[in-house]
Amino acid sequence: MALKVLKPGLLTTVQDLGRPGYFHLGIPMGGAMDRMALRAANLLVGNDEGAAALEAVFVGPELEFTADGTIAVTGGEIPVKIDGEEQPCWTALAVKAGQKLSFGFLTSGARIYIAISGGIDTPPHLGSRSTYAIGALGGVEGRAVAAGDELPVGTSEKAVAPGTSVPEEMRRKPGTPTELRVLPGLYWHRITDAAQNGFFEDEWKVAPEADRMGYRFKGGRPLEFIDREQPFGAGSDPSNIVDSCYPYGSIQVPGGTEPIVLHRDAVSGGGYFMIGTVISADMDLIGQLQPHMPVRFVPVDMDGALAARAERRTAMDRIRKELAGE
Amino acid sequence: MKTRYSFGGDEHIFVEVDEEMSLDAFFKSLSITNAVRDSAIEGVTEICPANASFQIKYDPDVIAPDALLEKLKSLESAAENAEKRIGTRIVEIPVYYNDPWTHETLMRFRDRHQDPDGTDLDYAARINGFETAEDFIVAHHSNPWFVSMVGFVSGLPFLYQLVERERQLQVPKYLRPRTDTPKLTVGYGGCFSCIYSVRGAGGYQMFGITPMPIYDPTQEVNYLKDFMVFFKPGDIVKWNPIDREEYDRICAEVEAGTFTPRMAEVEFDLESFNADIDGTNRKLMEALYGA
Structure with missing residues (x-):
């Protein structure tokens, strides 16, 4: 065959x-x-x-x-x-x-x-x-x-x-706007309180540069950095860090302007700071986003992330049972 | 140095050993990641050391995030006392500086560069206080380099020059990343050199190109038959400047399966290095080229 x-x-x-x-x-x-x-x-x-x-x-x-x-x-x-x-x-x-x-x-x-x-x-x-x-x-x-x-x-x-x-109600579709839940962290402390709030308040749109490596978003306000002298080896831009690992789902913002969420074919590391990570439960959803679709990032804590993960597992189990004829 | 822990979503713990780059931070990160590997913690799926940080990927259905965090913290204190010495190898990497291919590419992306009227090498030379690009090239290849991270894309090494901070070269990354970089470009960003293992996007300044493949998914290159990725953290590199003729000769040898990189087994001890940098580097060179 x-x-x-x-x-x-x-x-x-x-x-x-x-x-x-x-x-x-x-x-x-x-x-x-x-x-x-x-x-x-x-x-x-x-x-x-x-x-x-x-x-x-x-x-x-x-x-x-x-x-x-x-x-x-x-x-x-x-x-x-x-x-x-x-x-x-x-x-x-x-x-x-x-x-x-x-x-x-x-x-x-x-x-x-x-x-x-x-x-x-x-x-x-x-x-x-x-x-x-x-x-x-x-x-x-x-x-x-x-x-x-x-x-x-x-x-x-x-x-x-x-x-x-698979019954229609068991399929998962992106909403309008699609909400992507984010656990703030990594280099979140590098931006001002106003920028932290703004990131979650603003509506973003999927940019044309969206592929298996990562999804770029446009339309929100640029992030304002907290002043500091750049650490040795990082590079001079305030969004530069000493090249580190990148988590899957991490949100890097080169130059503080357009967030990029790394996906399944992520680069494993690099020199841009990250403000947090899209939780595992919402990674699938990103793969179903088309350019220009509106997106909002929603903050969650670890308990929220784990609860969402459990909910996804339950949803998958329902599909398994349905198709096993149980 | 102050270690900072942060969760990267529900599946990663990100650990910054230090904000700034140093070999002390690298060795501490290496010691902790080695300890994590040796502990064989159930639920840990990936252990990724970086320059001055590291990342652990785990399955939160197997180990609770807080439990793993506590475990890592306990391993950190044990790793403080680990020896900062490794058995490794020094490898000679031929570099054709100022080659036509990276030159063509950097001209194509001039609008994304700090200095649209110059070249990456002229710019790097100027901001590091060198009279000419040739002087800068000499400073780039005179001392050995240490692979402090492998990543970004397939088998790409990040290298840190084995000299004191005052002699380190620093350049910013491109203002906006390029969408193209020739395969095997020798690049530079922050205090790091790198070799682009594959063709693709990149933000590092471009100085030259090596004829020596460092990643081969088909594993046809004779020195990549055992594994498709050449570099690992801890490798030491000596750049060897070559001209077009030698570049072409090595390319032909690689193609014919007769090229073998020059290398030697060495020990690297951070304390001895810090006590006598030039002496340590001299010994590394002797190991590579013979006394």
Whole structure:
């Protein structure tokens, strides 16, 4: 079984749950931007939750199947077409050899996940099939898929009845504005009280520079720094620090103007100060934000972050139970 | 030095050993991260040392954030007394300074630079009080450097020059980061040199390029067959200035699989270094090139 790529879409990559363990060498964990969507897509086709699938940004690819199987498309809401006939997303769909998969226009979200029974079986690299294009790791020769590629597909272990779906209320969609919860910290003390308040008061918009490495935001007021003599080795700009590690989800603000939230393909460190970190529960949501969408950052404390994390776990468990027919 | 702990969301603890760069801060950070690794704390998933700080990634479903924080603090006091000595290697890295490729790139991004009418090398020379770029280049490669961090992108080393503070070179980063940097550019920002392991965005000033790959995901380069990343924290580097002819020769050797970087096993002891910097560096050079 293989998936033939007829048209690649805008940027379609093989992703699983990533390759932890190499961040100290500058190789990020990577993997699906929207983890819950990837897990759900895999469950819908009978795969392990962490099997490799395709992640497509904004525009769906066109694919042809070389054997019968089951597919599911999750993440953003998008019309799914099999041989031109429209099918629902977030649903197990039977496909036959020779059939073609294509897509309409995305109606919400930014990324879709296309899982196929058996999982995409490109060679793993450092324990993962996730494509990390900057380091040319994983995926198809370390790059996004291209027209003419034939993606190998593994053997399916478990069948799911076609038509099985994740109910609408269990899917997570970005709101308007989307609220991203932030635990302030790291170099938060470097900006004035007014700047701290302003960061949370202002409405921000996703900038066009938004990708797997990080999402940039525009539109809020510039941050004002507390005066200091720059520490030796940091560099002269008040937003410079002695190059340090960057947490996933951390918010750096070069020059104090446009916040950048690092995502799954994060750079592992650098010399810009950070004002806090988007909590783990809201990382998936960032992957579904399109440029120009309004966003507000909302402060939480550690208890709030852990409660949100538990809530996400419960939501995922509900999907697992639903699809297990419990 | 005052250690500062901060949570990076619910999955990271960020620890700043010192605000400013020093080898003392690096060694303290290294000692604590080694102690964390040796303690094999359940729930810790990534241990990332940096120049004067470090970061621990953990699973809060396995270990409570506050419990891990307390554990790290207890390891910090134990690490204070750790020996500041490592067994490591010194490696010669050939550098073609003022090469045509970084020159082309830096001209393309002049509007993002402090000195739109000059070059990165001329600017760095001037603000560090050198008459000419050539003098600055000599100051860049005369003494060995210490890899104090690996990161940013795949296997990129940050290097700190093994000289006292008064002799350190400092330059700011670009006003706005470039969207392009040639692969294997030797860069500079703050007090750090770096080698861009892959092509991509970057904010460091650009001084030259090395013909020696330091990251190879295909692991075809003969000295990267065991692991795709060349550098690790604690490595010592000697820049060796080369011209175009030698650059081309080394590129061909790398391609043919016959290039082997010159290197030697050495010990580095921070106390001996601080007591006699020039003497320590002389010994490092002797280890690399023979007495």
